[in-house]
Amino acid sequence: MTLPRSSxxxxxxxxxxxGLYTAYDLARAGAGPILVLERGFLSSGASGRNGGGVRQQxxxxxxxxxxxESVEAYxxxxxxxxYNLWFRQSGYLFLAESEVELARLRTVHDVVTAEGLPARLxxxxxxxxxxxxxAPGAAIxxxxxxxxGVLYPFPAVWGVYEAARSLGVDVALGVEALGLRVEGTRVTxxxxxxxxxxxxxxxxxxxxxxxxxxxxxxxxxxxxxTRHEILATESLKPFLDPMVVRASDGLYFSQTMRGEIVxxxxxxxxPGVGPGxxxxxxxxxxxxxxxxxxxxxxxxxxxxxxxxxxxDDTPDGFPVIGEDPRLPGFVHANGFGGHGFMLAPAAGRxxxxxxxxxxxELDPAVFGPGRFLVARRDAPAERLGLG
Amino acid sequence: MAGDRPARFSYRGRSVRADPGETVLGxxxxxxxxxxxxxxxxxxxxxxxxxVGQCTGCLVRVNGVPGTRACRHVPxxxxxxxxxxxxxxxxxxxxxxxxxxxxxxxxxxxxxRRPAFLTPVYQWGVRRLLGVGALPEAAPPARPPVTVIAxxxxxxxxxxxGRAVAQALRxxxxxxxxxxxxxxxxxxxxxxxxxATSATFLPRPAGGRFTMxxxxxxxxxxxxxxxxxxxxxxxxxxxxxxxxxxRPGVLTxxxxxxxxxxxRRPPFxxxxxxxxxxxVRDVLDRCGDAVAAVVAPSEIRPEVVRRASELDVPLYPxxxxxxxxxxxxxxxxxxxxxxxxxxFSLACDAVVLAHRRLPHTQLFFQAGARLDxxxxxxxxxxxxxDAGATTxxxxxxxxxxxxxxxxxxxxxxxxxxxxxxxxxxPPRTAASGPVAEIVGYYRELLGERxxxxxxxxxxxxVLLREIEEAVAAGYRxxxxxxxxxxxxxxxxxxxxxxxxALLVLSLLEGRPPPAVGYITQRPPVHPMPLASLAELxxxxxxxxxx
Ligand SMILES: Cc1cc2nc3c(=O)[nH]c(=O)nc-3n(C[C@H](O)[C@H](O)[C@H](O)COP(=O)(O)OP(=O)(O)OC[C@H]3O[C@@H](n4cnc5c(N)ncnc54)[C@H](O)[C@@H]3O)c2cc1C
Numbered sequence: 001m002t003l004p005r006s007s008x009x010x011x012x013x014x015x016x017x018x019g020l021y022t023a024y025d026l027a028r029a030g031a032g033p034i035l036v037l038e039r040g041f042l043s044s045g046a047s048g049r050n051g052g053g054v055r056q057q058x059x060x061x062x063x064x065x066x067x068x069e070s071v072e073a074y075x076x077x078x079x080x081x082x083y084n085l086w087f088r089q090s091g092y093l094f095l096a097e098s099e100v101e102l103a104r105l106r107t108v109h110d111v112v113t114a115e116g117l118p119a120r121l122x123x124x125x126x127x128x129x130x131x132x133x134x135a136p137g138a139a140i141x142x143x144x145x146x147x148x149g150v151l152y153p154f155p156a157v158w159g160v161y162e163a164a165r166s167l168g169v170d171v172a173l174g175v176e177a178l179g180l181r182v183e184g185t186r187v188t189x190x191x192x193x194x195x196x197x198x199x200x201x202x203x204x205x206x207x208x209x210x211x212x213x214x215x216x217x218x219x220x221x222x223x224x225x226t227r228h229e230i231l232a233t234e235s236l237k238p239f240l241d242p243m244v245v246r247a248s249d250g251l252y253f254s255q256t257m258r259g260e261i262v263x264x265x266x267x268x269x270x271p272g273v274g275p276g277x278x279x280x281x282x283x284x285x286x287x288x289x290x291x292x293x294x295x296x297x298x299x300x301x302x303x304x305x306x307x308x309x310x311x312d313d314t315p316d317g318f319p320v321i322g323e324d325p326r327l328p329g330f331v332h333a334n335g336f337g338g339h340g341f342m343l344a345p346a347a348g349r350x351x352x353x354x355x356x357x358x359x360x361e362l363d364p365a366v367f368g369p370g371r372f373l374v375a376r377r378d379a380p381a382e383r384l385g386l387g
Numbered sequence: 388m389a390g391d392r393p394a395r396f397s398y399r400g401r402s403v404r405a406d407p408g409e410t411v412l413g414x415x416x417x418x419x420x421x422x423x424x425x426x427x428x429x430x431x432x433x434x435x436x437x438x439v440g441q442c443t444g445c446l447v448r449v450n451g452v453p454g455t456r457a458c459r460h461v462p463x464x465x466x467x468x469x470x471x472x473x474x475x476x477x478x479x480x481x482x483x484x485x486x487x488x489x490x491x492x493x494x495x496x497x498x499x500r501r502p503a504f505l506t507p508v509y510q511w512g513v514r515r516l517l518g519v520g521a522l523p524e525a526a527p528p529a530r531p532p533v534t535v536i537a538x539x540x541x542x543x544x545x546x547x548x549g550r551a552v553a554q555a556l557r558x559x560x561x562x563x564x565x566x567x568x569x570x571x572x573x574x575x576x577x578x579x580x581x582x583a584t585s586a587t588f589l590p591r592p593a594g595g596r597f598t599m600x601x602x603x604x605x606x607x608x609x610x611x612x613x614x615x616x617x618x619x620x621x622x623x624x625x626x627x628x629x630x631x632x633x634r635p636g637v638l639t640x641x642x643x644x645x646x647x648x649x650x651r652r653p654p655f656x657x658x659x660x661x662x663x664x665x666x667v668r669d670v671l672d673r674c675g676d677a678v679a680a681v682v683a684p685s686e687i688r689p690e691v692v693r694r695a696s697e698l699d700v701p702l703y704p705x706x707x708x709x710x711x712x713x714x715x716x717x718x719x720x721x722x723x724x725x726x727x728x729x730x731f732s733l734a735c736d737a738v739v740l741a742h743r744r745l746p747h748t749q750l751f752f753q754a755g756a757r758l759d760x761x762x763x764x765x766x767x768x769x770x771x772x773d774a775g776a777t778t779x780x781x782x783x784x785x786x787x788x789x790x791x792x793x794x795x796x797x798x799x800x801x802x803x804x805x806x807x808x809x810x811x812x813p814p815r816t817a818a819s820g821p822v823a824e825i826v827g828y829y830r831e832l833l834g835e836r837x838x839x840x841x842x843x844x845x846x847x848x849v850l851l852r853e854i855e856e857a858v859a860a861g862y863r864x865x866x867x868x869x870x871x872x873x874x875x876x877x878x879x880x881x882x883x884x885x886x887x888a889l890l891v892l893s894l895l896e897g898r899p900p901p902a903v904g905y906i907t908q909r910p911p912v913h914p915m916p917l918a919s920l921a922e923l924x925x926x927x928x929x930x931x932x933x
Contacts, residue, residue, distance in 0.1 A: 041863070041864050041866055041867050041904075042862070042867055043867065043870050044866070048870055075503075078500030078501070078503065079500070079501075079503065082497060082500075083496055083497060083500075084495065084496060084497060084498060084499060084500045086495075086510065086513075087506075088510050088514075132522070133522060154870045154871065155496055158496070158862075158871065162860075173863075233917065234453075234454045234519065234520075234878065234914055235427075235517065235518055235519040235520075236453060236518055236519065236520055236521065236522055237515070237518035237519065237520065237521045237522070238514045238515060238518050239521070239522045257510065257513060257514055257517060258427075258517045258518075259514070259517055259518035259519060278590060278591065279588075279590070279909065279910050280590065281588060281590060281598050281600055281610075281923075281927055282927065284588065284600065284910065284911070284920050285600075285920050285921065285923045285924035285925075285926075285927065286924050287920075288917045288918075288920035288921040288924065289920075289921040289924040289925075291917060291921075292526070292917050292918060292921045293921075296526035297522055297523050297524070297525060297526050298522070298523070298917050299523070299526045299527040299606075299916065299917055299918035299921070300452045300453075300523050300527050300605075300606060300916050300917075300918060301453065301454065301522075301523065301916065301917055302454055302914035302915055302916050302917070303911055303914060303915050303916075303917060303920060304878065304914050305876075305880070305909035305910070305911070306909060306910050306911070307907070307909050
């Protein structure tokens, strides 16, 4: 396969949900010819492996705003993109097992409600009502926001992919970005497995492989790929509405439209390489123990399958959006950890603006690539763990 | 202990008797192929299909435990067996009307998007429609802790090859542990055996050691650590695509034979058997008087012709199977002679699929052994040397799962190489021959006009049409097709849909099957209860130590 053109206004590396939304928004803004490079198949990265959780309960206003905007976009997705995401807004429930965690949830709750979202703090009884079969003592309280929810990630990928293509974006599947071409201090092109292309802007939306790609471009970045595992059980009749997250370790589970219990957690920090992502026995047994500890009645329910993917983690847990101050023309759209799907519509718009040199309205201290270059300040607030 | 004596269980308001060792399915399928379950999207009637606990055909609720395979549950006195789906019952389900209301299929990708304010209503309804069994009423009782077993060698599969290799290993002074998925006693000499035990997860070995997870029916976890694994999982009877291929009464040969036994008549009287080889002979030998005809996709082997003529069974070689008609069972099978020949039909009450066997290769994929596509067989087989050694040191294959290059791997050679830790030798040359007949069969079949539902994936009710639409929309490869349509994401883990989908995709995409790819064999390869996984936690060394 050869690339359709030899020169593009911007080349997006990575055909996951972030790269696709970015390309779509660039095309909508009439930016000129856009190319997306995806070395695997469509949805081969984290965007085809995630749990589809979408929440707006965050500890910083900037993230809450991105999440709210994304929730709105996902609600309209069926109309805008023609695919049904089955976006079910039945809430996110964070469980606190101790007073310390409850205090943490309270802090977050204050930020969330200050933004005008009707999050609620629950006591043990309120939690038990939302999670039938929850083991006694599993939670002393929790925090809940009904407009959070769960969606099917795949149709989102198809919808944005098709919309971008119909706006003229070229998506090259099975083509790898190998390295940058730089003249002086500016990006002038990109070398791919199918030859070189000229461009003044390269967007690094390579997900778990973004650190690798930045480093290939000669830029030191703190992104690390972390393996995150997840499992699904056989289908049950609906009994559980919200996505449930244990605040202490980020373990989460929800029940899909099809009735499966889908749940996961990060298993240590096993930095990943390569495209294949194996499951591990330790995850299966550990997750099964944790899940049956929380919901003992699931014991005789069968696990149907397990799989895994890479989180693209940053030291402070926030994504990196914007042009790299060290290399004009190199734009970051990465570091989304376990939350890239829920932020993608809003993040894509900001990345597109960054490419076009328009203001992104993002706090550079939270999202900017430059934040890792200055001496570390204190983390804004402790993060809510979520797989 | 289950199965020592007859047991009575309750089912749909009746009390049913099971003979010693007989499963729930065996007991309820005495007078015909029963409708046991309802399908996922269209609520179509479903009955036993695979007979070996791999499909969705006989899911029932037993004593409050959902998702119990009736074909693998030997009842105890007083067991409570209930339908999972169906209102009022799986047999008569008012929601079965959905199948009639959506004759063109139901588009879950693009459908039910509007009006937006009805979204919660749609979701409420669809969720109730799709959910299978209700949450169990209680937690399973606490059990004593399990310990990791560490035998010198593990043999997966206690069939002919597995037993032979166990014997040969014994001669080499090794005492293997044999895991066998089938229920019932496992007769072995000089080896330890675990019947009713499924190996479910065999990751790539670390530091020369394998960790293997599994469980013993119904839910006891098994964890193994070993340096050598011999896989003798054999093969299974494949599915086939045609209209109404998911109807109760369409069974694999394995499924049909599992319902036949000494002193036990098959649950059909006039079956059409599909196939022309040795597997058809098995069916004729064991229930020939209940076979109305043999229909073969291509030629019929002489020994089958001989046996059929002894039994007075008519033969229809070179036939396309087009459609099984009926409502809650099969009444008639519509066919066409190959190469644009005439269409014809046969009255029948069952269709037995005995046309093609496929290897159980899931564990090789997981362990990282190299598999090669065999054009001659239309399937993947592990690459092995003369002693059955795969490309993963310590992992061996024997029997039909190792391919069909003649002569097969000899148990003595395998045992000797394993005991001597002989390095892996050069790969055997795979059986060559003309491209599998099934490829030409599908090429012709795809050109036929279609009536009835062609279920590309019976577990998830994915229609052949949906696969064609994915390809037409520009999506390529089986991994993407899986994510686009849901194909292969059901309980059978792709066993009954992916092999044929590969061939169909290869034809639609115009590239060879290996280019279409394969789906990752996700653990567990047999769905495994959470409790049996949970009880293994802590028993295994952590990954860092491994
Ligand atoms: C198991 C799991 C569960 C998750 N659950 C959730 C959840 O519930 N909610 C949520 O919001 N998020 C969740 N996430 C995170 C979310 O999936 C990701 O943050 C998001 O999909 C990231 O999208 P992306 O486009 O950045 O990355 P990806 O989807 O990984 O896409 C990056 C793409 O770049 C390609 N690529 C890499 N290098 C190159 C190169 N050099 N050249 C060409 N192409 C390249 C890769 O092949 C890949 O397809 C989960 C993730 C995992 C793994």
